[in-house]
Amino acid sequence: MSMLWFITTLTITAFICSSAYAYDNNPLQDICVAVNGSHASVFVNGKMCKDPKLATANDFYFSGLNVSGNEVPGFGISVKAVDVNNMPGLNTLGITLVRADLEPQRIAPLHTHPRATEMITILEGTVNAGFLVPDPANFFKSRLFSKILNPGDVFVFPIGLIHFLYNVGHKKATCLFYFNSQNPGFISIPNSIFASNPPVPDDFIYKVFVNGKICKDPKLATANDFYFSGLNVSGNEVPGFGFAVKTVDVNNIPGLNTLGISIIRGDLEPQRIAPLHMHPRATEMITILEGTVYAGFLVPDPANFFKSRLFSKILNPGNVFVFPIGLIHFLYNVGYKKATCLFYFNSQNPGVIGIPNSIFASKPPVPDDVLAKGFQLNKTEIAQLRKKFS
Numbered sequence: 001m002s003m004l005w006f007i008t009t010l011t012i013t014a015f016i017c018s019s020a021y022a023y024d025n026n027p028l029q030d031i032c033v034a035v036n037g038s039h040a041s042v043f044v045n046g047k048m049c050k051d052p053k054l055a056t057a058n059d060f061y062f063s064g065l066n067v068s069g070n071e072v073p074g075f076g077i078s079v080k081a082v083d084v085n086n087m088p089g090l091n092t093l094g095i096t097l098v099r100a101d102l103e104p105q106r107i108a109p110l111h112t113h114p115r116a117t118e119m120i121t122i123l124e125g126t127v128n129a130g131f132l133v134p135d136p137a138n139f140f141k142s143r144l145f146s147k148i149l150n151p152g153d154v155f156v157f158p159i160g161l162i163h164f165l166y167n168v169g170h171k172k173a174t175c176l177f178y179f180n181s182q183n184p185g186f187i188s189i190p191n192s193i194f195a196s197n198p199p200v201p202d203d204f205i206y207k208v209f210v211n212g213k214i215c216k217d218p219k220l221a222t223a224n225d226f227y228f229s230g231l232n233v234s235g236n237e238v239p240g241f242g243f244a245v246k247t248v249d250v251n252n253i254p255g256l257n258t259l260g261i262s263i264i265r266g267d268l269e270p271q272r273i274a275p276l277h278m279h280p281r282a283t284e285m286i287t288i289l290e291g292t293v294y295a296g297f298l299v300p301d302p303a304n305f306f307k308s309r310l311f312s313k314i315l316n317p318g319n320v321f322v323f324p325i326g327l328i329h330f331l332y333n334v335g336y337k338k339a340t341c342l343f344y345f346n347s348q349n350p351g352v353i354g355i356p357n358s359i360f361a362s363k364p365p366v367p368d369d370v371l372a373k374g375f376q377l378n379k380t381e382i383a384q385l386r387k388k389f390s
């Protein structure tokens, strides 16, 4: 590969990444059949392409989805994926298909896919499927959207949201999952906090939502629609956290609508943390204006549900760090004075999911069985933890 070609590709990729698509790029060519790079030191966004003249129909073909896959040890769930590794023609196309077979009364525990929306359809059996929608106004609340699914039913788990499946029937359940990424990623959610939650008003159901907000007549727009003043002052404290947050987004700069960007100013008291959380719809860049923070994010190990690597840095003023879309991260003010940070998101509505709290404080609650089986606790322990954090 010539260096010029490589740089040109990187430049084009960077340009495309800056548009509204926060995940898979649009393909840059008709086909790009994956070949394993002979030198592992070069990575591209996907795999390298085979010479299109050498591609064949078999690069776009897979056989065997009529048979279940290998069991994930201890979970009673078998998984078979059709992805770029066994269908190399999928490279750059932004799609993956997985077959899962779940034994009766077993669960696919709470997890998320940081880079994909997932559509699920049931071939056999009966499952209870649910996902948690965070309440943007409050780290500690979320709503559970769940359905009992039978053969032929289809359900969607929006990108980055925490979800589960539970085979509530008495025979094996067979499901197909479609992901709009060639590498959706998988993050299994750890347990630690249990709580309950007052009901969320349902009146939103009757309002009209579009992907963003409805647009003003462009003729009536003014410069003030694109302007905000006040980021020189810290925002309101998140109760109990020693962390003050001021958000500059479409709610206070209406001109940001559909532009896919927002900013938050965070002021963190000494020795306090911004707890483990993630943003389902955005990559975040952080820069430090004052103070010293320890910042980290967890990169899941695709080979093992229960392992991840911590990427962390001590950040001082002028330092910049990035939290890739959907990955769990935290900040810790390790200094002796207040730390002031700016966070940039490539979404107008990145969302925030407080990891332990969203799961255990959902309304309605995630079924006890899902928590007990997923986290290998008995129901007494679940009840105690819920009570403790209520």
Ligand SMILES: *[C@@H]1O[C@H](CO)[C@@H](O)[C@H](O)[C@H]1NC(C)=O
Residues within 6 Å of the ligand: 034, 035, 036, 084, 085, 086, 088
């Ligand atoms: C790439 O290599 C891996 C392991 O070496 C192998 O399993 C896989 O089939 C290869 N993929 C392609 C597209 O050659």
Ligand SMILES: *[C@@H]1O[C@H](CO)[C@@H](O)[C@H](O)[C@H]1NC(C)=O
Residues within 6 Å of the ligand: 063, 064, 066, 067
């Ligand atoms: C799966 O399909 C293949 C043909 O694609 C066939 O040879 C095989 O017998 C089928 N297996 C089962 C268990 O139905």
Ligand SMILES: *[C@@H]1O[C@H](CO)[C@@H](O)[C@H](O)[C@H]1NC(C)=O
Residues within 6 Å of the ligand: 229, 230, 232, 233
């Ligand atoms: C913040 O900036 C505004 C002008 O945009 C100014 O009126 C205000 O006094 C500043 N506040 C602080 C605390 O610096």
Ligand SMILES: *[C@@H]1O[C@H](CO)[C@@H](O)[C@H](O)[C@H]1NC(C)=O
Residues within 6 Å of the ligand: 378, 379, 380, 381
């Ligand atoms: C649940 O587990 C705890 C220890 O972790 C144990 O003391 C208790 O007896 C168990 N309860 C039930 C109902 O199994």
